[in-house]
Amino acid sequence: MKNIYKKIVCLFALGLTFASCENYLDDAPKGSKIPTTLADYEAFLRDEYTNHRVNITGASQLLNDQYVTLATLSSDRLINANYMWDQNADRIALKVSDETTYYAGYQAISTFNLIIENALNTTNATEAEKRIVWAEAKVLRAMNYFNLVNFYADTYVASTATTKLSVPLITSANINAPSKQVTIQELYDFILNDVKEALPYLPKVSQTVLHPNLGTGYAFYARVFLQMNNYTEALKYADLALAENNKLYDWIAFYNSNKTLIETPGNYTTFVSPMGYNYVENYNYRHGAIDYLTTENSIPVERAQRFEAGDARFLSRWKTYTVGAETYFRRTLSGAFNFGGITTVEVYLIKAECLARDNKISDALAVLNTVRKTRILPVSYQDISTTDKTTALKAIYRTKNNELVNTLIPFADARRLNAEGVYPVSFSKVASGTTYTLPSNSHMWTMPFPQGAVKNPGNGTITQNVAK
Structure with missing residues (x-):
């Protein structure tokens, strides 16, 4: 994760090449620009194809909200496991390649961390203008963490949230920043605090829908x-x-x-x-799994x-x-479809x-x-x-x-309702004469981290939140 995080931090679209880490800002590469003004940082919020991707494909396939062809089911064992509710499949072993859900999520978090760290010290803007961009990045960072915790960790339950692990919490764009896998409660507290701090500065009408x-x-x-x-x-x-x-x-x-x-x-x-x-x-507005027309x-x-x-x-x-x-x-x-906003x-x-x-x-x-x-x-x-x-x-x-x-919401709601136990969500279907079921207490309601994230977690460690 450290290598990909370094690439995220040090190279962005929009023609701005930079790094906030170590001493890379000493010299700007020829033809590139070091961000200094508020407009430089605000431009990252407009980079919709990099920073506004919310890919929850695995959840859509588990819910059978997305049709999967027979050819794909035959060729992709991980998709088959989710779509056909194979309780015995080792999804951790099958998730051998990197996953957009995880890496696009943290790529955007890196951008928002960079803005949060630097926006208030930029030039060519009033203090009020700086606070708006800072607050917008705070909300977007919180939204990304909400998506990640409701994909890779168990749902929030007050009685267990202080002991169960969630996802890595990274609050700096520095490539050497610590990557700590915090508890579910700690992450929700962080999310709530980000929004609390942002609310006083958010405008009633934003510059763009992004x-x-x-x-x-x-x-x-x-x-x-x-x-x-x-x-x-x-x-x-x-x-x-x-x-x-x-x-x-x-x-x-x-x-x-x-x-x-x-x-x-x-x-x-x-x-x-x-x-x-x-x-x-x-x-x-934020894109879903596909981020183009x-x-x-x-x-x-x-x-x-x-x-x-x-x-x-x-x-x-x-x-x-x-x-x-x-x-x-x-x-x-x-x-275009607003599946992530x-x-x-x-x-x-x-x-x-x-x-x-x-x-x-x-x-x-x-x-x-x-x-x-x-x-x-x-x-x-x-x-x-x-x-x-x-x-x-x-x-x-x-x-x-x-x-x-x-969108992520039907998946998140189902997990919430299943944990409550009063209005549980389960599914059943018949395919080729065989009945398949997804019970409300299945381990499949939590997605495993991709192997690349666990093996290369950056400056920290990652423990899987699900057995398989």
């Missing part, structure tokens, strides 16, 4: 507190976030505008994704069946497709869950139905109405999983 604003800070706080089962604080910050932005995209209007092509059998003409940089639901994942038939009837968002994005012996739902959108719909559903947890069922369902009215076609729509807490929460989880499919 830059976190005040709404982003509140929304992310709500996400973290929910993962910690602190429903009071999660609700508080969900309300604050929605006060900054409460817009929902009208997927029914999108469907109606493209209805002819959508409903034409066998027509897989792709439409431009509305979920890109200008999506009205964005608090901030592309199409999104296709999904299995079984996964498609979990969407509500008349879901315009689903109907606008996927259509059944058969090739040879394989049938799945093929994607029909191309462009935070959107208003997530915050609406955080609020709905928190209200339901507090037995305010009618209020919770009012929030849920506010979302559904922008998604479910009128011919299929009915308000969800119940006085039963379990029924209400299951409806909230169903909508949330469908809304945030192929």
